[in-house]
Amino acid sequence: xxxxxxxxxVADTEARITITNNGxxxxxxxxxxxxxxxxxxxEEALRIKERLKDVEVxxxxxxxxxxxxxxxxxxxxxxxxxxxxDSKDLDTDDPLITAKxxxxxxxxxxxxxxxxxxxxxxxxxxxxxPMVAEMLHIPHVGLVTKIxxxxxxxxxxxxxxxxxxxxxxxxxxxxxIVQKGINExxxxxxxxxxxAMKANIPVLDPATYGIDVNSCTKEEAKVKVVRYESPGxxxxxxxxxxxxxxxxxxxxxxxxxxxxxxL
Amino acid sequence: MDxxxxxxxDFFKKTVADTIDRLILPKADEIDEKDEFPWNLxxxxxxxxxxxxxxxxxxxGMNADKVMCMIFYEEIARGSVGFAQSVIMNILMGTYFLYRxxxxxxxxxxxxxxxxxxxxxxxxxxxDQSGSDLGATRTTFVRDGSGWRINGTKMWITNGPIxxxxxxxxxxxxxxxxxxxxxxxxxxxxxxxxxGQVINKLGCRGTVTGELIFDNVWxxxxxxxxxxxxxxxxxxxxxxxxxRLMTGAMALGIAxxxxxxxxxxxxxxxxxGKPIGVNQLIREKFAEMDTLMNAAxxxxxxxxxxxxxxxxxxxxxxxxxxxxxEVCLKVVDELxxxxxxxxxxxxYKPQRFFRDARFLLYGGGTHExxxxxIGRTIIGKL
Numbered sequence: 001x002x003x004x005x006x007x008x009x010v011a012d013t014e015a016r017i018t019i020t021n022n023g024x025x026x027x028x029x030x031x032x033x034x035x036x037x038x039x040x041x042x043e044e045a046l047r048i049k050e051r052l053k054d055v056e057v058x059x060x061x062x063x064x065x066x067x068x069x070x071x072x073x074x075x076x077x078x079x080x081x082x083x084x085x086d087s088k089d090l091d092t093d094d095p096l097i098t099a100k101x102x103x104x105x106x107x108x109x110x111x112x113x114x115x116x117x118x119x120x121x122x123x124x125x126x127x128x129x130p131m132v133a134e135m136l137h138i139p140h141v142g143l144v145t146k147i148x149x150x151x152x153x154x155x156x157x158x159x160x161x162x163x164x165x166x167x168x169x170x171x172x173x174x175x176x177i178v179q180k181g182i183n184e185x186x187x188x189x190x191x192x193x194x195x196a197m198k199a200n201i202p203v204l205d206p207a208t209y210g211i212d213v214n215s216c217t218k219e220e221a222k223v224k225v226v227r228y229e230s231p232g233x234x235x236x237x238x239x240x241x242x243x244x245x246x247x248x249x250x251x252x253x254x255x256x257x258x259x260x261x262x263l
Numbered sequence: 264m265d266x267x268x269x270x271x272x273d274f275f276k277k278t279v280a281d282t283i284d285r286l287i288l289p290k291a292d293e294i295d296e297k298d299e300f301p302w303n304l305x306x307x308x309x310x311x312x313x314x315x316x317x318x319x320x321x322x323x324g325m326n327a328d329k330v331m332c333m334i335f336y337e338e339i340a341r342g343s344v345g346f347a348q349s350v351i352m353n354i355l356m357g358t359y360f361l362y363r364x365x366x367x368x369x370x371x372x373x374x375x376x377x378x379x380x381x382x383x384x385x386x387x388x389x390x391d392q393s394g395s396d397l398g399a400t401r402t403t404f405v406r407d408g409s410g411w412r413i414n415g416t417k418m419w420i421t422n423g424p425i426x427x428x429x430x431x432x433x434x435x436x437x438x439x440x441x442x443x444x445x446x447x448x449x450x451x452x453x454x455x456x457x458x459g460q461v462i463n464k465l466g467c468r469g470t471v472t473g474e475l476i477f478d479n480v481w482x483x484x485x486x487x488x489x490x491x492x493x494x495x496x497x498x499x500x501x502x503x504x505x506x507r508l509m510t511g512a513m514a515l516g517i518a519x520x521x522x523x524x525x526x527x528x529x530x531x532x533x534x535x536g537k538p539i540g541v542n543q544l545i546r547e548k549f550a551e552m553d554t555l556m557n558a559a560x561x562x563x564x565x566x567x568x569x570x571x572x573x574x575x576x577x578x579x580x581x582x583x584x585x586x587x588x589e590v591c592l593k594v595v596d597e598l599x600x601x602x603x604x605x606x607x608x609x610x611y612k613p614q615r616f617f618r619d620a621r622f623l624l625y626g627g628g629t630h631e632x633x634x635x636x637i638g639r640t641i642i643g644k645l
Contacts, residue, residue, distance in 0.1 A: 190312030
C-alpha cells in the first residue's frame with residue numbers, strides 16, 4: 001500500500017510578519033515550520049504503516065526550495081521518502097494551481113490513499129484536499145478524527161459533524177483530510193533525525209510529472225491577492241470602579257447594556 | 264571563512280529546538296519548583312536516542328560532530344538547565360572514560376544502557392576541599408589483590424544520589440598532586456559505596472546533586488579506566504575542552520531564554536502610554552545583549568569547530584566558557600531590570616534564569632582559575 005501525504009511549509013507561528021509593498025505583499029521573518037495540521041496527516045500515515053507493515057509513506061510538497069526542511073521533518077518522523085516540487089517560476093496565490101500540480105504528482109507517482117491536513121495555517125484556504133480529490137476523480141472525506149486500518153479495498157473513518165460524529169466507509173483510493181485531535185504527532189527519534197539529515201530529497205520541476213505547466217502560470221491564476229491588512233488592535237481593558245461589590249456590579253451591567261450592548 | 268551551519272546542522276538545530284519546546288520547556292518551571300529528578304521526562308526523552316549523541320553509530324550513537332553537540336547543549340539548556348545537567352552528564356562526562364577505556368563487559372553493563380537512558384551516569388571530581396584544584400584530590404586508591412581499594416568522599420556530584428555508576432577521580436598518592444590522578448569505575452551496589460548529603464541548591468534544581476561516599480570500596484582490575492597508571496590528568500585533557508565549551512553552550516542557552524523573555528516583555532509592556540521597547544535606554548540594553556551574545560556564540564562555536572578539526576583548543580575553550588558565562592550573567596541581569604519587580608517573583612521566569620546562570624560559574628573551572636590558566640599559557644614559562 002502506498003500513502004501520499006501532502007504538506008506545506010508555513011511561517012512559524014512565532015515569526016514576525018510585516019505587511020509591505022503598500023499592502024500587496026508580506027515580509028516573513030526567516031522562521032518556517034511544517035504546517036500544524038499536516039503533522040497530524042504524517043503521523044496518521046505512519047500509524048497505518050505501523051499496523052499494516054507493508055506500506056510506503058511518501059510526502060510531497062509544492063513550494064520554494066526552503067520547504068525541503070519541512071520534508072526532512074517528515075522523514076525524521078518516519079516517512080520513507082519525500083519529494084519537493086519546486087514552485088520557483090510558478091508561485092501564485094491560487095490554490096487551484098497548487099491542486100493541479102499536486103494531483104499531477106499523485107497521478108505520476110501513484111497512491112492508494114492521500115492524507116492532508118485540513119488547512120494551511122498561513123493562507124487558511126482549506127481547499128487543496130477537496131480540489132485534488134476532484135481532479136483525481138476519487139472520493140474524499142473531510143474533518144477526519146479517526147482512521148481505521150484499511151481492509152478489503154476500503155477504509156472506515158470517523159469525522160466530526162455538527163453536534164456529533166459520523167462514521168463513513170470509503171473505497172480506496174481516497175483522500176482523507178485530517179484535523180486536530182486525530183492523534184498526537186510524534187517527536188522524532190534521533191535515528192530518524194539522522195536519516196533525515198542524510199536524506200536526498202529530490203527537487204523536481206512540475207513538468208517531470210507531465211503536468212501542463214502552461215496552465216499553472218501566474219497569468220492563469222484565477223485568484224489574486226489584492227491587499228493584506230493586519231487585524232485591528234484589541235480594545236483597551238476597562239476597569240469597573242466602585243466602592244462596593246454591589247456598586248461595581250451595577251456599573252458593569254450598565255456598561256454591558258449601553259456600551260457593549262450584549263445585554 | 265564559512266560561519267554558516269551546514270544544512271544538516273541547521274536541520275538538527277531546528278529539530279532539537281522543536282523537541283525541547285515540546286517536551287522540556289512546558290515542564291521547566293515544575294522541574295525547578297519540585298526540585299526532584301523528573302523520571303517520567305527522563306524516560307520520555309531518553310527514548311528519543313539523544314543520550315548517544317557523541318558516540319559512534321556502530322554502538323548505537325549518533326556520531327554528532329562537536330558543533331552539533333554544542334547545538335544540543337545550547338538548546339537543552341534553553342529549555343531547562345536542571346534537566347540539561349543530568350542529560351549532559353550521561354552524554355559526556357559520565358560516560359566518556361567508559362567509552363574510551365572500558366572493557367567490552369563494562370561497555371555492555373554500563374555505557375550502552377547509559378546511552379539508552381536505562382542507567383544514570385556520573386563523574387566525581389569535586390571534594391569538600393578541592394574543586395578546580397584537582398591536584399588536591401584526597402580520595403585514594405591502592406592495589407588490593409586482583410583489584411583496587413578506594414577510600415574518600417566526593418561532593419557536588421551531579422546525578423550522584425541517583426547514579427547507577429560513577430567514574431571516580433582518585434589519587435594513587437596524595438603527595439603526587441596532578442601526577443597521581445586516575446579514574447576508576449564504581450557501580451551501584453558495590454559494598455562501601457553510598458550516597459550522603461543531597462545539596463539543596465539555589466539553581467539548576469531538578470538535577471539531584473550530592474555527596475558520594477567510598478568507604479573501603481573494592482573494584483576489580485578492569486575498573487581502572489586508563490591504559491597507564493597515574494595518567495589521569497592527561498586523559499582528562501582529552502575531554503576538558505569539550506566540557507568547557509559545553510558549559511559555554513549552556514550559558515548561551517540560558518542567555519537566549521532570558522533574552523527572548525526580555526524581548527517579548529519589552530514589546531508588550533506598556534509604560535507611560537507606549538511599549539517600553541521604544542525607550543532608548545531599553546533599546547540600548549538589547550543592542551548590548553545582542554552584541555555580547557553574538558560574540559559569545561562565535562567563541563563557543565569557533566572553539567567547537569577547532570576541537571572538531573583537532574586544532575589546539577585549550578585557550579579558546581577556557582575563554583569561551585568564561586566569556587559565555589559572564590555574558591549569560593549580564594543578559595539575565597538585564598532581563599531582571601527590563602522586567603521590573605515581577606522578575607523578583609517566583610511566579611515569573613526571570614528569577615529561575617537568574618538562579619540557574621550562577622551555577623555555570625563553577626563547573627569547568629572557576630573564572631579566577633581559568634584566567635590564571637589562560638594568562639599562564641599565553642605568557643609561558645619565564
